Amino acid sequence: MIAVSLALILLALLGAPLFAIIAAGALLSFYQMDPEFGPIAVPIEIFSIAEMPILLAIPLFTFAGYVLSESEAPGRLVRLTRAMLGWMPGGLAIVCIVACAFFTAFTGASGVTIIALGAILYPALTQAGYDEKFNLGLVTAGGSLGLLFAPSLPLILYGVVAEVNIDDLFIAGIFPGLLMLASLSAYALWMNRGNRVPLSEFSWGEVGAALRESIWELPLPIVVLGGIYSGLLAVSEAAAVTAVYVILTEVVIRREISLSKMPEIMRESMVLVGGILLILGASLASTNYIIDAEVPQQLIGFVNNFVDSRTSFLVLLLLFLLVLGAFLDIFSALVLVVPLILPVAAEYNVEPVHLGMVFLATMQLGYLTPPVGLNLFIASYRFDQPIVRVYLATLPFLLILLVAVIVITFFPALSLTMLD
Amino acid sequence: MNLQSRRSKLLAKASAFGRFVENTFLSLLLAGMIGLAALQIVLRWSDLGSLVWGDEAIRLMVLWIAMIAGIAAAREDRHIAIDVLSRFLGTRSKAITAVIVDLFTAAVCLALAWYGWGMLRFALDDGDVFFGNLPAWFFQSIIPAAFALMAYRYFLWFLRGLRTFISGDAK
Numbered sequence: 001m002i003a004v005s006l007a008l009i010l011l012a013l014l015g016a017p018l019f020a021i022i023a024a025g026a027l028l029s030f031y032q033m034d035p036e037f038g039p040i041a042v043p044i045e046i047f048s049i050a051e052m053p054i055l056l057a058i059p060l061f062t063f064a065g066y067v068l069s070e071s072e073a074p075g076r077l078v079r080l081t082r083a084m085l086g087w088m089p090g091g092l093a094i095v096c097i098v099a100c101a102f103f104t105a106f107t108g109a110s111g112v113t114i115i116a117l118g119a120i121l122y123p124a125l126t127q128a129g130y131d132e133k134f135n136l137g138l139v140t141a142g143g144s145l146g147l148l149f150a151p152s153l154p155l156i157l158y159g160v161v162a163e164v165n166i167d168d169l170f171i172a173g174i175f176p177g178l179l180m181l182a183s184l185s186a187y188a189l190w191m192n193r194g195n196r197v198p199l200s201e202f203s204w205g206e207v208g209a210a211l212r213e214s215i216w217e218l219p220l221p222i223v224v225l226g227g228i229y230s231g232l233l234a235v236s237e238a239a240a241v242t243a244v245y246v247i248l249t250e251v252v253i254r255r256e257i258s259l260s261k262m263p264e265i266m267r268e269s270m271v272l273v274g275g276i277l278l279i280l281g282a283s284l285a286s287t288n289y290i291i292d293a294e295v296p297q298q299l300i301g302f303v304n305n306f307v308d309s310r311t312s313f314l315v316l317l318l319l320f321l322l323v324l325g326a327f328l329d330i331f332s333a334l335v336l337v338v339p340l341i342l343p344v345a346a347e348y349n350v351e352p353v354h355l356g357m358v359f360l361a362t363m364q365l366g367y368l369t370p371p372v373g374l375n376l377f378i379a380s381y382r383f384d385q386p387i388v389r390v391y392l393a394t395l396p397f398l399l400i401l402l403v404a405v406i407v408i409t410f411f412p413a414l415s416l417t418m419l420d
Numbered sequence: 421m422n423l424q425s426r427r428s429k430l431l432a433k434a435s436a437f438g439r440f441v442e443n444t445f446l447s448l449l450l451a452g453m454i455g456l457a458a459l460q461i462v463l464r465w466s467d468l469g470s471l472v473w474g475d476e477a478i479r480l481m482v483l484w485i486a487m488i489a490g491i492a493a494a495r496e497d498r499h500i501a502i503d504v505l506s507r508f509l510g511t512r513s514k515a516i517t518a519v520i521v522d523l524f525t526a527a528v529c530l531a532l533a534w535y536g537w538g539m540l541r542f543a544l545d546d547g548d549v550f551f552g553n554l555p556a557w558f559f560q561s562i563i564p565a566a567f568a569l570m571a572y573r574y575f576l577w578f579l580r581g582l583r584t585f586i587s588g589d590a591k
Contacts, residue, residue, distance in 0.1 A: 015506050016521040017499035019490075020528040027531055043536035043563050050483035050559075053475060056457060059485055063450060233461070240457035247454075263443040267492055270446050274489020275500045281486070329500055372504050 004028060018332045019278040026285035029293075045288060046281035053236060054166065055280075057156050059273045060239035064246040065107030066269035068217075069116035070257055071250040076214045077103060078120050083210040087202035092128050093188035096121045096142050101181055104146030106220070111378045114143035118382055133393045134191060140379040140390060141184065141397035144367040147330075147360055148177035151224055151242075154330050154363070156235065157276070158356045161338045166235045167228060172353045172415040176361055176408045183404045184397060216249040276331045283335040296343040303344055311410070313348040314358070317341065318409050321359060325366025329374065333363055350412075357415040361405045368398045442492045446485060453481040473551050480550070480559050487566035494529075494573035515585040522578035529571035536564030 005025070012021045023042060030038035049055060068074075081095040081102075088094060099121070104113045118139045125135040147154055150170035159166035200206070211218070224242055227233035233241060251257050257265070290296070307313045324333055338359065345355045367375040370391050379394075380387045408414055456471075456478055463470040493499045506514055540557045548556035 011521060011524055012502050013505045014517045014521050015501045017501050017525055019499060020525045023532055024524075024528045027528070027535070037538070039531070039535045040538045040542070043532060043539045043560075043567075046532075046536075046563060047483065047539070047560055049486055050479045053479060055482050056453070056478055059450065059482060060454065060457070063454075237457065237461050240454060240461060243454045244458050263447045266447045266450050267443050267489075270450065270485055270489040271493045271496070271498055274486045275493050275498070277482070277486035278490050279500060327502060327504060329502075332500060371507070372502060 001032075018329075019275070019282045022279065022282040022286050022336065026282060026289055029286070029289045041288070042282070042285040045285035046278075048284060049277055049281050052160065054156070054160055055277065056236040057151070057239040058153060058276065059270060060236070060243045061106070061151050061156070062153060062273050063266065063269045064239070064242045065112065066265050067246045067250055067257065069103075069107055069112050070261070070265055071254065072256050073214075073217050073250065074099075074103065074116040075120055076210070076217060078117065078124070080210040080214050082200075083203070083206040086200045088189075090189040090192040092121075092125055093130065093134075093138055093192060094185050096125065096138055097145060097181055097184050097188065100139075100142035101146035101149060101177070102221075104143065105149035105152045111143065111374050113146075114139065114375060114378045114382055118143065118379065122383055130192065133389075134188075136379065136383060136385060136390060137393035137395070137397045138184075138188065139383075140375050140394045141368055141401065143375045143378070144364050144401075145180060145184070146177065147364045148173035148180070148357065150228075151235070151238065153276075154334060154360050155356075157280070157331060157334050158338065158360060160280075161335055162342055162352050162356060164352045164356060168353055168419055169356055170225070170228065171418050172357055173360075174418060175414045176357050176404075179407060179414065180361070180364075180401060180404045183400050187396070187400050216253065220245065279332050280335045283332075283339075286336075287339045290340065296340060299340060300344050300347050304347075307348070310348045310350065313345070313350070314409050317345070317350075317358065318362065318406070321362035322365065322369075325363045326369040327372060328366070329372075330360070330363040330366065333366075334359070351416060353419065354412040354415045358405075358409045361408050365398060365401055365405060368394050368401070439492075439495065442488060442495070445488050446492065449481050449485050449488070453478055453485070456481075476551060484562050487562045491566050491569045491573070494570040497577055512585075512588075515581060519578060519581040519585055522574050522581055526571045526574035526578055529567045529574060533564045533567035533571055536560075536567055540564060 008021050008025055012018060026042050026045075027039045030041045032038070077099050078095065081099045082092070085091050085094050085098065096117075100113050100117055103117055107113060107116075121142075122135055122139050125138065126132060130138075146152065149155075150173065152173075155169050155173060156166055158164065159169050220242065223245060224238050227238045227241060228235060251259065251262070303313070303316070307316055324337060328336070341359075342352060342355065345352070350358075367373050370376065376387060376390050376394065379385070380390045383390075385393075456474055460470045460474045460478070463474075490499075506517060509517060540560055543555075543557040543560055550556050550559055
């Protein structure tokens with residue numbers, strides 16, 4: 001069995017699709033239990049995708065995000081943030097951070113942010129006289145922000161896997177997410193303290209014009225969050241309303257996307273969704289086997305050997321997740337690892353909601369860490385820069401976010417205070 | 421027109437058609453799902469009472485979308501993967517690992533299709549039903565069907581990789 005596991009890991013590292021790796025592991029395990037009918041458990045578990053009502057939120061939010069990024073909404077978002085924040089010294093960097101976070105929350109952290117917003121922000125930053133290397137790092141790091149803000153896809157998926165109330169996760173993410181924004185903003189201001197020239201004078205006229213221009217997009221966060229917290233809408237219903245609303249505004253009213261483009265946009269967004277849900281389905285089967293085999297109990301026993309306090313558990317967890325995030329994408333890591341560490345974390349009195357914040361915040365760093373950080377490759381490709389240059393440019397931002405992650409890990413109150 | 425170019429033209433047409441079919445299914449399902457989910461909300465708010473079969477239908481649509489999107493992703497070899505080692509490999513070793521990886525994936529998909537078929541047979545024997553009286557096997561059939569198509573896709577990737585490897589002109 002160990003040889004098989006190693007072979008599967010090797011195949012994964014060589015680029016085999018992760019759903020196939022996970023499914024192969026599950027098929028083999030169930031085959032050992034019952035060669036004739038055992039492996040049928042795997043398709044049955046995959047079918048149970050159709051038994052989780054919350055999963056509806058995943059295709060709908062992803063689709064809405066793709067439609068938004070194909071429209072001219074990214075440009076309007078940048079104009080609006082610029083009108084409101086551009087007057088500060090170093091303002092455009094802050095604009096970049098805020099706009100990226102907002103956009104990523106809606107597009108689900110799939111690298112879309114760098115493509116949609118980076119194309120606007122990167123040249124604008126260069127034009128405004130910011131250092132080239134700083135811009136590259138800022139835009140690359142910015143593309144991972146917003147993961148902790150509702151209604152981001154990883155937050156929803158964590159709720160599904162850990163069986164935690166998703167409304168609670170949406171609330172818990174606010175302060176940790178803001179901490180990340182604030183620390184990057186502070187760094188941006190400090191780095192550009194020599195470049196004190198504000199981007200533009202603050203003008204009520206420009207703010208008004210930008211607001212009018214974004215009049216259709218502005219209600220979106222209110223619809224989503226207001227709908228959920230007023231109790232009017234369940235999370236998956238809020239996703240449906242968002243999808244309908246985005247189609248109405250960008251396709252019917254603004255006509256920025258022609259109907260003939262819709263099938264390709266639908267395909268693009270659903271390819272991502274299908275990829276995530278297949279991994280989820282396969283891992284439901286492998287998780288089932290793992291729990292039957294009492295792996296979490298063994299893991300608890302193993303960890304107990306050299307971890308005796310909550311703090312040392314959190315240190316170990318953080319190190320583990322940092323390594324994990326460097327190799328595994330956030331969605332696969334979520335479905336594979338969360339079921340394993342959840343019971344261990346409970347042993348050390350780590351709240352599931354807090355664990356979620358630590359997990360997602362650390363995985364967010366994975367977007368920026370070599371060798372496989374997704375954002376590094378997208379930025380390298382999108383801005384036509386050598387990958388090593390992107391690594392180096394992103395490094396200071398990565399270190400600052402790491403500090404924020406450490407704070408999020410060791411101060412659970414940051415995540416939990418709004419829930420009490 | 422020689423046979424070779426005629427053949428490749430036909431293949432291109434077939435592939436465009438396959439893509440069109442995938443897009444049509446995905447678009448219809450997604451649009452239908454959005455519409456149905458919105459309708460359910462309106463019905464619930466308006467005290468008319470939501471459709472009893474609505475939520476079950478939406479959940480099945482999520483599964484069908486996931487499976488068909490899985491086929492679409494296999495067509496473009498865009499399933500989520502780690503792919504960390506291949507960056508450090510030379511063209512020749514890259515070609516051979518691609519061949520192994522694609523054959524492995526095709527085999528796993530085939531096994532999933534086979535056991536998915538087994539699941540269907542159970543549903544048939546037990547007479548499982550959805551929506552009160554519709555046969556469950558019909559709604560489950562997407563699982564073996566989609567994995568069979570994915571197996572076919574990855575087998576094609578395998579053949580293509582093998583050809584490149586043998587002819588030695590790996591990109």
